[in-house]
Amino acid sequence: MSVDYLNAITENASRLGMRIQESLSEHTREMNLSRTSASYFEADDKGKNIRKQLDSSSDREKLDAMKRLIALISKGRNVSEYFAQVVKNVASQNLEIRKLVYIYVLRYAEQEPDLALLSINTFQKDLNDSNPFIRAMALRVLSGIRVPMVGNIVVLAIKKCAADFSPYVRKVAALAIPKCYQLDDSHLPSLIETINKMLNDTSPLSIGSVAVAFEAVCPTRLDLIHQRYRRLCKLLVEVDEWGKVDLLHLLLRYARTMLPKPIINSDGEEVDQDIELLLSSVEPLLQSRNPAVILAAAQIFWYTGPPSVHGKVVRPLLRLLQTSKEVERVTLSYIRVLARTDPSLFSPYFVRFFMLLDDSRQVKAEKIKLLVSLINYENHQSIFRELIEHTADPNDEVVADCIAAIGKCAELIPEATQTCLSALTEMIKSNHDVVVSNAILVLKQLVQAQLSQKSNITSSTNGSRSALKIISSLAHRIDDIRHPQARACVIWLVGQYCASDQASSGIAGMAEWAPDVLRRTAKHFSTEDVLVKLQIITLAAKLLVLNSTEQTLALLNRYVFSLARYDLNYDVRDRARMLSSLLAGLTSVSLDYDDELTAAEERGGVVLRAEQVKVILFNGKVNVTNKDRSEPSNVIIGSSAIITGKPTLNDNMIPDWLEEGVESALRDSPDDALSAPVPVLSVSSADPLNNPSNMMVSDQNVGKPSPTVPNGRKWASNLDDFFNEEDTNEDDESSEEDEDEDGDGEEDGEEADAVEDSIEGHDEEEISSEDDSENGEEEHDPAQHNVLRS
Numbered sequence: 001m002s003v004d005y006l007n008a009i010t011e012n013a014s015r016l017g018m019r020i021q022e023s024l025s026e027h028t029r030e031m032n033l034s035r036t037s038a039s040y041f042e043a044d045d046k047g048k049n050i051r052k053q054l055d056s057s058s059d060r061e062k063l064d065a066m067k068r069l070i071a072l073i074s075k076g077r078n079v080s081e082y083f084a085q086v087v088k089n090v091a092s093q094n095l096e097i098r099k100l101v102y103i104y105v106l107r108y109a110e111q112e113p114d115l116a117l118l119s120i121n122t123f124q125k126d127l128n129d130s131n132p133f134i135r136a137m138a139l140r141v142l143s144g145i146r147v148p149m150v151g152n153i154v155v156l157a158i159k160k161c162a163a164d165f166s167p168y169v170r171k172v173a174a175l176a177i178p179k180c181y182q183l184d185d186s187h188l189p190s191l192i193e194t195i196n197k198m199l200n201d202t203s204p205l206s207i208g209s210v211a212v213a214f215e216a217v218c219p220t221r222l223d224l225i226h227q228r229y230r231r232l233c234k235l236l237v238e239v240d241e242w243g244k245v246d247l248l249h250l251l252l253r254y255a256r257t258m259l260p261k262p263i264i265n266s267d268g269e270e271v272d273q274d275i276e277l278l279l280s281s282v283e284p285l286l287q288s289r290n291p292a293v294i295l296a297a298a299q300i301f302w303y304t305g306p307p308s309v310h311g312k313v314v315r316p317l318l319r320l321l322q323t324s325k326e327v328e329r330v331t332l333s334y335i336r337v338l339a340r341t342d343p344s345l346f347s348p349y350f351v352r353f354f355m356l357l358d359d360s361r362q363v364k365a366e367k368i369k370l371l372v373s374l375i376n377y378e379n380h381q382s383i384f385r386e387l388i389e390h391t392a393d394p395n396d397e398v399v400a401d402c403i404a405a406i407g408k409c410a411e412l413i414p415e416a417t418q419t420c421l422s423a424l425t426e427m428i429k430s431n432h433d434v435v436v437s438n439a440i441l442v443l444k445q446l447v448q449a450q451l452s453q454k455s456n457i458t459s460s461t462n463g464s465r466s467a468l469k470i471i472s473s474l475a476h477r478i479d480d481i482r483h484p485q486a487r488a489c490v491i492w493l494v495g496q497y498c499a500s501d502q503a504s505s506g507i508a509g510m511a512e513w514a515p516d517v518l519r520r521t522a523k524h525f526s527t528e529d530v531l532v533k534l535q536i537i538t539l540a541a542k543l544l545v546l547n548s549t550e551q552t553l554a555l556l557n558r559y560v561f562s563l564a565r566y567d568l569n570y571d572v573r574d575r576a577r578m579l580s581s582l583l584a585g586l587t588s589v590s591l592d593y594d595d596e597l598t599a600a601e602e603r604g605g606v607v608l609r610a611e612q613v614k615v616i617l618f619n620g621k622v623n624v625t626n627k628d629r630s631e632p633s634n635v636i637i638g639s640s641a642i643i644t645g646k647p648t649l650n651d652n653m654i655p656d657w658l659e660e661g662v663e664s665a666l667r668d669s670p671d672d673a674l675s676a677p678v679p680v681l682s683v684s685s686a687d688p689l690n691n692p693s694n695m696m697v698s699d700q701n702v703g704k705p706s707p708t709v710p711n712g713r714k715w716a717s718n719l720d721d722f723f724n725e726e727d728t729n730e731d732d733e734s735s736e737e738d739e740d741e742d743g744d745g746e747e748d749g750e751e752a753d754a755v756e757d758s759i760e761g762h763d764e765e766e767i768s769s770e771d772d773s774e775n776g777e778e779e780h781d782p783a784q785h786n787v788l789r790s
Helices: 002-033 037-042 050-054 059-074 080-091 095-108 113-117 120-126 132-144 148-162 167-183 185-198 204-217 222-238 241-258 273-287 291-304 307-320 325-341 347-353 361-374 380-392 396-412 414-428 433-451 462-476 484-496 514-522 530-546 551-565 570-585 594-603 610-618 670-675 719-739 745-778 782-789
Strands: 263-265 268-270
Touching (some): 050 059, 080 120, 148 167, 148 185, 167 185, 185 204, 204 222, 241 273, 273 307, 291 325, 347 380, 380 396, 396 433, 433 484, 462 514, 514 530, 530 610, 570 610
């Protein structure tokens, strides 16, 4: 027995091993036949055996051939020669093969219109397929064939699929409308009619695509939205994510164009009910996982809601900053536009906009601008420290932006001006040329802003003394400043504010450090930049006007003007010629050579006095400061201009409000009564849902006169009134019986029986009609049920 048992185990083990080996070999063979996706792109065979595979009866070979064709198309090769064989497989039962066939046909339909027309009948036949996915793909291919002669066929196919029972097919039909309109705009009336019918769609899957078609074909026909507006607002929550974005843009344009503007006065805010409906429907979308939906919802709240609801968009936008770097940049642009209008919304969260080391250049630039917009007296110290810390950033553009932001913050917060000037003065001592040059540029603006407001720069105010001290410090460091624009700024400041009436150890009429700046810059005049040369010439002319009797200063001026007269740059030569002519009235010393004195006298013209020349040189541009270009005030959130800085024609501009809007009755529709929420009341006789006696009143009979009985009395509106009336009738009948004892009681009893029979019949009719209406509600369309639920 043990030997037989061992033999049986051995035999079973051998059989199991053979089966495992056969299974492995079969799977290995299938794996070899089903090539990986990368192998199709790496293959160099242009079309080896593709025709044979396309004509094969095996779906596996057809699929392999189609994948090879799509791979060749992706590599830029022309495989239109297989069009006839590919079209024969359009009716394949394999969905994967059909998908690839449709891709192939779309690729070569425009290049090979004659061959594409051969497949039209096949796609038209697929429109009647039982599978909604096949119907949708067939319509997608038909609308994608860029052949004008198939326009009528596409329009008919769109109309047919627009009434399809599958919402997915209706969605594809809506997306096909813009393609048909681009192919041939003569079908516009038919397409608008189709859109008008599809706007009645109650399916959340397709209504978003209908909004896309509406915006592409007839964006100005907002009158089509009137009766659908409230239903579209209630469907917002159930629409797919990208459909929500398009539908929100459509509802925003409608609200701004057709609804009355919210009124804000001392008594409060007056908001139209339809705007409140839109805001209440959009508010749940602020919790969406799609950043585009949140940004579109924020646009609705900002441009349609009153100021009291603007704060609802703050936290959703801040949450998006942690999504990704790309989303962070766009969100910061949105926040910057909002903060420019109302900084108080985001100023409590200014710490969220501090720069990080891994932030991109664009994100840092957005954060710097945003911090400047949010600065106030409470947070200016923290923001100043943040900006000063990032002046050591490796990126020179970030450094320049931070220093410029420091100067801007000093203008916005006057109490922090001295702190800002001290920080910029320390930056001048840096070894980094970018820091020094940009600090000097900002200092020039701040000093000029301070001193230009003083009628006398030698006034005893602390501001003017501090500004002159800064200029003196810059003048002594002129040799250490190597950036051309920074050197030019320092020389301009020295020449503009060097006048002094106080006694000094230097030349009278000017600060003691001014002539020394001219001396040191004149030594390297020939090697200076053009900007610096122009400012050196201007400085020499200003010093000569302040004191024209000083021989050393006159000789220094003559040297500078002589170098400028033969400079290679024509701007320098023109500046020197103009200033020498302007100073011709200063006869104590001549700037021209001796052989040119006679020519100057013969030239003639108006000769200005020293005071006139001083007004021209010192007061010509005293109030001009270099300010950054501010963004246009009409930039809106949601436009590409806030990202690129350049407005485009494709930006969705927000229309202006109508003061009164159109009539609210235009938005009334029969769907409002069906979709209106049922009020929850307490259990009482007034509640028709909890009191059976009130359920006999039909909605159709509300507002109509009650039917009358033959004796002239009206029917009761409910059972309570009926029973009360019946009790009253019994009392009347008993009193009549007591009074009439002459045999008329039988006739009265017969008349009462007739009345009761008619009452019972009427009650049965009402109950049966009520049952029918309840059955009708139970058999209602599920899509309509979703609308009722929302």
